[in-house]
Amino acid sequence: MFKETKLQYEKSNIFPFVPTGEYYYHKGIKAYDRYDIKKAKKYLIRAWELEPDEPMIACQLALIYTDDAEYAESNELLHTVLKDLDERMTECHYFLANNYAHLGLFTEAYKHAHLYLDLDQTGEFAEDTEELLALMGINEDENIDELEEQELMANQQEAARQLLEAGNFMQAIEMLEEAVETHPEFWPAYNNLALAYFYEGETGKAFGILEKVLDQNPGNLHALCNLVIFLYYERKDEELDTLLSALEKVQPISMEHRYKLGATFALAGKYDKAYYLLRHIQKHGYEGDAGFYYWLARAAHFTGNHTTAERAWKQLAVMNPNKAGTEPWKEAQQIYVKLEDEDTFIMKLLNSDRLEERLYGIFLIGVSKHKKELITHDEFKPLDDFSLTEKIYLAVINQSNTKEKIDPDGLVEKGHEIALKLYRQFDSDRTKASGIILAWFSTFRHALKIGAVFTNTTAIAAAMEYTWLRDKENKKTQKEIADEYDLSQSTVRKYIHILENNWK
Structure with a gap:
């Protein structure tokens, strides 16, 4: 949307480095020239660690953060340069304006763009700054109130997104309905509004909103x-296949759009297309959130x-430790054993390093016909x-009066x-029962x-059954799950969203 900037500093402009700092700086520049972000x-992070007082390194690293859409990190470095290292590097104001424009913070973008033009009217980026202002639709006579309104829209969108992730769909709907009424062409708000209605069970409204967006x-x-x-999710397979076929011809330019499309293909089981898009942006330096690695x-x-x-x-497990041990290629753990091995197995679970396994051991004691013998076992x-938590659970399975306290x-x-x-639910298939109950205790923790x-x-x-079976490629429809549990589809959908976005 806004012009990306690539800055090369000539060697003659670099202040003397210690050899190791200069070495990593030039390696970083060479990698940047190859678009290996x-x-x-x-390399630039390493150079910055070795030369924290060198503004050239900080500025170049800030530009790399910008290219990787890490605008907040870039801004932090640019402000450090201007405040602590070299206030004469006026180009940092242009870079800040560019970053703030990407973030939708147009008031800040406007301020730094004009600071740059005021400080360096004939500077290297003067023309780019004018172009940036033009792209934002801003001129000298622009009313600052309009900029603040655009900034408010961006903030509202972020607040609505957080409400969606927290499962507060009705609150999100109220906020987004107000946003689209005030700004009838603010398409991101419509897209989130459609999601909110869908998760709330208002599928007709959700489809209608998307139809309006795609029409206009x-x-x-x-x-x-x-x-x-x-x-x-509605199992409209024929329409789904038609749409997927059309999307297979799309070649997104931005990393954000490639990620969105790749994740969508993965959800729909189009793994070849998903892998091509997601692996491609990873090779080009994209470092996404936990969802990306999933x-x-x-x-x-x-x-x-x-x-x-x-x-x-492995990277996903670092970002979300609860995912460790739940890899899609691992078979469901064979947890149930013959009665004569029950005590040994449960004692092993109770001594596990993982809380979910210890909770599972207590659960097995609770459903065992030999509960008294297991609790008084020598081991x-x-x-x-x-x-x-385990003490409370033991009180629960023993129906102790202390549990209320x-x-x-x-x-x-x-x-x-x-x-x-x-x-x-899984009484007839003990292998599946073991796997899903362990998964539940991991989520519960x-x-x-x-x-x-x-x-x-x-x-x-x-919701637990639906997501667990889906991840094992043995999915049921939401309607089937709803019927089995005597629930509405909207209720099942709501709790699937809460479970996936908040508890895992």
């Missing part, structure tokens, strides 16, 4: 990808690129060695209730950390 960033803004990629999501790992695995899949999942570890909200008891629902409330245990169990 990942290596360029690595044809080719809007985010709207097309959201339409794929809706068709996929979809890259799945696409890589299902296309036979196992090394890439393992590396991507049952001392009560003081259990965590507070130490778990007044009944969160652990509700967690056990959800596990029981899944246990009964994270949900407790963030203060989640389990208001609808049946819906949570249903």
Whole structure:
């Protein structure tokens, strides 16, 4: 959208470096010339660590952050240059204006653009600055109130996105409805509004909003990808295949659009296309969020690129430790054993390093016909060695009166209730039962950390079954899940969203 800038500093302009700093700086520049953003960033960060007082390095690293869409990081470095290192580097104001424009903070962009022109009217980037102002539709007579309004729109969009991720769909709908009424051509708000209605179960409204966007803004990629999501979950396979065939011909330019399209293809099972797009932007230095590595790992695995899949999942596990051990290529763990091995197996679980396995061990004690013998087993570890959550869980399975005192909200008891629902649902297939209950306790552990409330245990169990089966490539439709649990599809969809975006 806005002009990207690439700055090369001539060797003659570089202040004397210590050899190692200069060495990494030039390696970074060479990588940058080859458009290898990942290596360029690595080398420039190293040079900056060795020469933290050198403004040339800081400025070049800031430009690399900009090229990688890390605008906040870039701005931090540019402000450091102007404030602490060399205020004469006026070009930093142009770079800041460029970054703020990308972030939608047009008031700040306007301020720094004019600062640059005031300080260096004949500077190297004077023409680029004028062009930037023109692209933003800003001139000398522009009313600053309009800029602040545009900035407010961007902030509202971010607030709505956070509400969506938190599962507060009605609040998001109220905010976005107000946004589109005030700004009838603000397409990102329409796209998020469609998602909010869809997750709230208002599928007709969701489809209608996307239809309006595509009618008035044809080719809007985010709207097309959201339409794929809706068709996929609604199992409208014929329409889905037609749309996917059309999207296969799209060649996005920006990394953001390539990521969006790649993740959409991965969701729909078009792994070849997904892998091509996601791997391509990774090779060009893209370092995404946890979602990026999740979809890259799945696409890589299902296309036979196992090394890439393992590396991507490893990175995902660093960003989201709860994903460790849940790789799509791992078979469901064979957890149930013959009765004569039950005590040994459960004692092993209780001594595991992973909380979810210890909770699973307590669950097995709770459903065992030999509960008393297991609790009094010689290898049952001392009560003081259990965590507070485990102690509460032991009180729950023993129906102790102390559980109300130490778990007044009944969160652990509700967690056990959800596990029981899944246990009964998969009673005929103990291998699947073991896998999904372990997965639930992993989710439960994270949900407790963030203060989640389990208001609808049946819906949570249903959402857990849907997501777990889908990740194992043995999916059921949301309608099938809703029917089995005697729930509405909108309720199932709502809890799937909460589970996937908040508790994992």
